[in-house]
Amino acid sequence: MGSTSTKIKLRTSDQKVFEVEKAVAVQSQTIKYIYENGCPDSVIHVHSVSGDILSKILDYCKKHVNSAAGKEDISPEELYEWDANFVKVDQNTLFDLILAANCLKIESLLDLTCQTVANMIKGKRPEEIRTTFNIKNDYTIEAEEAVRRENKWAFDMLGGVGTMVIEELADDTMSKCVTNAKSRVCVIAANQIVMMRSISKLANKKSIDVYKQPQNPTTPRIKESVKQINVGTGFIELFFHFKCKM
Amino acid sequence: MGASLSNLTEGSNGTAMGPGLGDIPESCVACVFTYLTPPEICNLARLNRAFRGAASSDSVWEMKLPSNYQDLLDLVPPERYQNLSKKDIFALLSRPVPFDDGNKGCFWGAFGVREGLGGGYEVWLDRVTGRVCMAISAKGMAITGIDDRRYWNWVSTEESRFHTVAYLQQIWWFEVDGVVKFPLPADIYTLSFRLHLGRFSKRLGRRVSSFEHTHGWDIKPVTFELSTCDGQLASCEHYLDDTEQDYDNGNHKRGCWIDYKVGEFIVNDSEPVTEVRFSVKQIDCTHSKGGLCVDSVFIIPTDLKERKRKGMLK
Numbered sequence: 001m002g003s004t005s006t007k008i009k010l011r012t013s014d015q016k017v018f019e020v021e022k023a024v025a026v027q028s029q030t031i032k033y034i035y036e037n038g039c040p041d042s043v044i045h046v047h048s049v050s051g052d053i054l055s056k057i058l059d060y061c062k063k064h065v066n067s068a069a070g071k072e073d074i075s076p077e078e079l080y081e082w083d084a085n086f087v088k089v090d091q092n093t094l095f096d097l098i099l100a101a102n103c104l105k106i107e108s109l110l111d112l113t114c115q116t117v118a119n120m121i122k123g124k125r126p127e128e129i130r131t132t133f134n135i136k137n138d139y140t141i142e143a144e145e146a147v148r149r150e151n152k153w154a155f156d157m158l159g160g161v162g163t164m165v166i167e168e169l170a171d172d173t174m175s176k177c178v179t180n181a182k183s184r185v186c187v188i189a190a191n192q193i194v195m196m197r198s199i200s201k202l203a204n205k206k207s208i209d210v211y212k213q214p215q216n217p218t219t220p221r222i223k224e225s226v227k228q229i230n231v232g233t234g235f236i237e238l239f240f241h242f243k244c245k246m
Numbered sequence: 247m248g249a250s251l252s253n254l255t256e257g258s259n260g261t262a263m264g265p266g267l268g269d270i271p272e273s274c275v276a277c278v279f280t281y282l283t284p285p286e287i288c289n290l291a292r293l294n295r296a297f298r299g300a301a302s303s304d305s306v307w308e309m310k311l312p313s314n315y316q317d318l319l320d321l322v323p324p325e326r327y328q329n330l331s332k333k334d335i336f337a338l339l340s341r342p343v344p345f346d347d348g349n350k351g352c353f354w355g356a357f358g359v360r361e362g363l364g365g366g367y368e369v370w371l372d373r374v375t376g377r378v379c380m381a382i383s384a385k386g387m388a389i390t391g392i393d394d395r396r397y398w399n400w401v402s403t404e405e406s407r408f409h410t411v412a413y414l415q416q417i418w419w420f421e422v423d424g425v426v427k428f429p430l431p432a433d434i435y436t437l438s439f440r441l442h443l444g445r446f447s448k449r450l451g452r453r454v455s456s457f458e459h460t461h462g463w464d465i466k467p468v469t470f471e472l473s474t475c476d477g478q479l480a481s482c483e484h485y486l487d488d489t490e491q492d493y494d495n496g497n498h499k500r501g502c503w504i505d506y507k508v509g510e511f512i513v514n515d516s517e518p519v520t521e522v523r524f525s526v527k528q529i530d531c532t533h534s535k536g537g538l539c540v541d542s543v544f545i546i547p548t549d550l551k552e553r554k555r556k557g558m559l560k
Binding site: 091092095096098099102110111114115117118119121122125126129130133134135136137138139144147148150151153154155 | 265266267268269270271273274277278279280281282284285286288289290291292293294295297298337340341373
């Protein structure tokens with residue numbers, strides 16, 4: 001009997017017992033430590049993890065161990081996809097996984113789950129984040145406004161005087177840029193839109209012309225129309241729709 | 247284990263909720279934050295008071311600052327950054343910080359901002375990625391013939407972050423050289439020249455370009471070069487103006503600011519200090535050229551220029 005078939009028993013908070021290969025179980029630094037320092041024959045208690053969650057976690061560990069050891073023929077892209085599907089769970093499960101990965105010290109799983117949560121936060125306004133995660137707002141209106149102002153610096157989109165950088169613009173997509181309400185805006189996008197208009201004029205227009213300036217200056221500029229302009233407090237949202245290929 | 251942002255989740259109809267974003271330990275919250283950009287973290291401060299605390303923690307912001315952020319702080323008078331939290335330091339450094347490279351050596355250091363010759367260097371942290379960016383004004387460059395008003399003039403304008411650009415009326419020997427010495431953090435940087443063919447002004451509230459002096463750029467290309475003290479080189483050539491054959495689609499190089507990419511260079515470490523020399527030249531004296539504005543040189547991490555919204559902070 002080689003060491004690869006050594007099994008470890010794990011008992012969960014709801015008294016379920018799992019028997020797993022050592023190589024899989026020691027993906028958890030906590031279990032590894034207990035196994036190497038405690039008595040290897042008795043059952044290891046994982047008090048804070050339920051059977052359902054541990055079952056999922058063991059699936060994860062097994063997949064990663066097998067792929068690393070070459071026991072499973074799976075490419076990095078496929079493993080990445082598998083991970084992406086693994087975290088397609090309801091929020092309760094996701095946070096249970098985070099707590100368990102933290103407690104069991106499984107770094108890659110903690111990174112994966114935390115990144116998933118981060119992706120659920122990205123691109124959302126505070127109200128939307130509160131709704132998504134059921135978070136209670138304990139600010140007064142004045143207090144929230146004060147916090148907003150205190151953090152305004154992070155959103156002042158100045159790439160230069162009156163310029164701002166739009167992060168992502170792909171052809172055939174609706175893209176959004178938020179610009180602060182300075183008196184003059186020159187927008188230079190990640191894939192090169194050049195536009196200069198004064199904000200006060202923007203506010204009254206239904207559509208404006210935007211020029212897409214290519215990175216290679218020898219390619220002609222392409223004119224596009226901004227489809228929609230929303231003026232908010234201190235910012236203007238511009239929606240672009242690009243049809244042309246560069 | 248640390249405190250958690252507990253008591254922040256409310257269930258509906260009094261049902262027992264599982265753990266939510268408010269219930270995970272601080273270390274996990276910090277892990278989530280590593281995948282968020284500074285603006286996104288600032289956004290979270292508006293959720294509620296506990297999140298505001300978590301979003302202001304030094305450990306989170308220390309990770310967003312470049313490893314050698316102290317070198318940037320040295321450019322600022324100490325009283326401005328003493329007692330600041332790491333978040334406030336990030337905010338401070340995300341606004342352009344002027345520094346004086348001097349014309350002959352490096353004057354960065356704990357002396358604050360200096361008035362005088364040259365000047366026109368700025369460095370800042372990109373708000374989203376925390377990477378170091380730099381801009382060098384034409385004022386900080388050596389321009390051949392800059393003192394002769396027949397050739398060059400300085401024009402005040404709000405279209406430049408330095409509020410001044412150099413306008414070339416006419417010259418035969420067109421050469422602009424610059425050098426910068428700065429402890430840039432490890433990264434791959436793109437250097438580009440910001441140029442504008444023609445001069446511009448405002449007439450009745452509208453921006454107008456004039457090309458009365460613009461000539462000669464379609465005859466021969468200009469040469470852009472950069473070199474680093476550790477031997478990296480890049481150069482390229484561009485015609486700054488369209489030749490007559492290209493006119494079918496209209497002339498697209500005139501009347502707008504164009505960033506001409508010179509090339510890329512790699513910095514492996516903030517020490518030894520990076521020194522980059524850069525230039526743009528057209529010194530074929532058989533033809534004269536003119537009608538060009540030279541604003542500045544940008545040194546920006548290459549990834550920033552081609553950034554896709556993936557959300558991964560490297």
